[in-house]
Amino acid sequence: MASDILNGREIIIEFHPVGNVVKVSAMDIATLTEISIQGPKASPKEILQKNALKRLEYVLKKKGLIL
Secondary structure (H helix, E strand, O other): OOOOOOOOOOOOEEEEEEEEEEEEEEEEOOOOOEEEEEEEOOOHHHHHHHHHHHHHHHHHHHHOOOO
């Protein structure tokens, strides 16, 4: 599910329902980088997780922590 860049990295993912939305937090253990996204409560969990991982990958690349 994660891209090749994030394979082998330890990542914690949490889902927190808040009303009609779900807040998804993802944290890379090695760099202690954390992101969060929101999505509709009706969205499949896999889609929300995929979007959170894409966002985490983007932030890690932007900070120069991964290639």
